[in-house]
Amino acid sequence: MTQTEPLQAPPAAKRTMIQLEGLTKTFPGTKKPAVDNLSLEIPEGEIVILVGSSGCGKTTTMKMINRIIEPSGGRIILEGEDVTKADPDELRRRIGYVIQQIGLFPHMTIEQNIATVPKLLGWDKKRISDRIDELLETVSMDPALYRRRYPKELSGGQQQRVGVARALSGDPDVMLMDEPFGAIDPITRERLQNEFLRLQADVKKTIVFVTHDIDEAIKMGDRIAILQEGANIAQYATPEEILTNPANDFVADFIGSGASLKRLNLSRVRDIELSQWPTVSVEATPDEALEVIRRSEESSVLVLDKNNRPVRWVGATDIQRRGERNLLQLGAPTTATVHMHSTLNDALNEMITASHSVAIVVTNDGTYQGIVDIDRINESIRAMRSATRTRMRGSLKHSSEPDDE
Missing domain, CATH: 3.10.580.10 (CBS-domain)
Incomplete structure (x- = not known):
């Protein structure tokens, strides 16, 4: 089934950092495209979650953004520039990338791992050294203790922190994160999620984040794109809107039961x-x-x-x-x-x-x-329910009013 809807823009008017236009990927030997004519706008400074069941095309979509996978058709617009035909190596240096398996180079020390992209960008030694210290402190790791260690000497959670630091090393405007916390135990995962949200509040990167976990999507995302087979968009909206007003039965089933408890991920202690x-x-x-x-x-x-x-x-x-x-x-x-x-x-x-x-x-x-x-x-649950009822009454009132002639 081909997606024929017009370009889906996020609800708030912000500068668009990434724009996908009719993006398509068909792998050799397959009849159906993995990504079928996907159009999507990703606003600057937000975390946009691609979520869906296995095989829906979410990871393929993300990997096409930095052209680890080359698209079969369509365009990728980054900061107003069509990068579909640009040098893919140059493109990747502009985009941070964090994966579930972390992907640190085992034969390199932590400082060497973090320095990889800055070296490619031609930074001088002092600037690189200062950046390594800054990033390790940012991810709550003492540079004096960790700079010269090797990945095998770190815990899984520490390795994931270094993976985030390396992705930020060249100070990219855009980051891609492919289930970055999926291979970590639940306690460490929760801590890393919270640490990353704290970090994002300061650095305000534009992030495309892939997960299969709707609870993680609700917690981490400013916007969520729920994808069906072929990366067809079932709904693209804020977490609150998706929880309170699912677009169709597919979205409602994907969210599952316990929407009130899931909404606790929308509110922060602060x-x-x-x-x-x-x-x-x-x-x-x-x-x-x-x-x-x-x-x-x-x-x-x-x-x-x-x-x-x-x-x-x-x-x-x-x-x-x-x-x-x-x-x-x-x-x-x-x-x-x-x-x-x-x-x-x-x-x-x-x-x-x-x-x-x-x-x-x-x-x-x-x-x-x-x-x-x-x-x-x-008290918070009651307040959220009351706010939802107020919005729903406002929506019903607005929809019942006659159109202006």
Whole structure:
């Protein structure tokens, strides 16, 4: 089935960074095209997710953008320039690329891996060295510890961070990411997703991100293109619009059940008012901590170190059994921490298994900000439902009004 709809532009008017016009790919020996006349506009500075089941053409589409796979037809417009016939090597130097298998060169050190594209671009040694340090710090890896290590000496999560750093090394305007977190365990994957969203808030690259996971798409994407066979677009919209107003049965089935919970990936911890928990300094005495508990409605305090970072949960019963011990010898270490850029779904996942049924919110350097509890989650869900009902009523009212003559 050939896609005949006109060019699908994103809903907001932004400068278009990538424009695909009638993009087609038919592999030798096959009758049906893997990508069939795809037209799509990708706005500057956003993460656009290509999501769909296996074989729908999403990875083929992405690889045609930097011409790892050559298109059979159509055009690729990058920043207003038709790059369909340009030198593919020059094109790839303008585009960062991160893949699931990471693809680091095993015989090269971390600094050599990151320096690959800057060297091809002719950067001088000092500029390259400064860029390596800058990028390793950006992905939360100490340059002094990691520059001269080899990929085999790193964990999977660390290797993926280096893969992102290498993709950013030439400071490209565009990045392609092919299931970059798919081969990592769920806990590390969630942390890397959050780290990348924090990074994107600063660098604002234009990113085409391929995944088969609708939950990841909702969490990571500014726009989502849900693709059917042949890379035919079932719906191209914001995550919120897709969740609240799926275009057809295919999209609704692909999203699956639990839309309300999925929508928790649309809201960030920074977007809600945090609750507070009684806290004491690590230098407080057990008796002082007990007095704070007695004046509060809780049965424990959160102990903060000298840098205002949470370190222990200490309950009244812990203190009453203390003997002569100090607060660092009482209670239990803090767990279930989330950052301001974490999603409410992240917070909910943490608090489900937490000893106090709350998620502790910290900044990037670990400074305590407050807590998220189930009441805040419920308030957010109610607010999202109310906003959806208001929009739907507005849409129905607008559609029922007669057209101007």
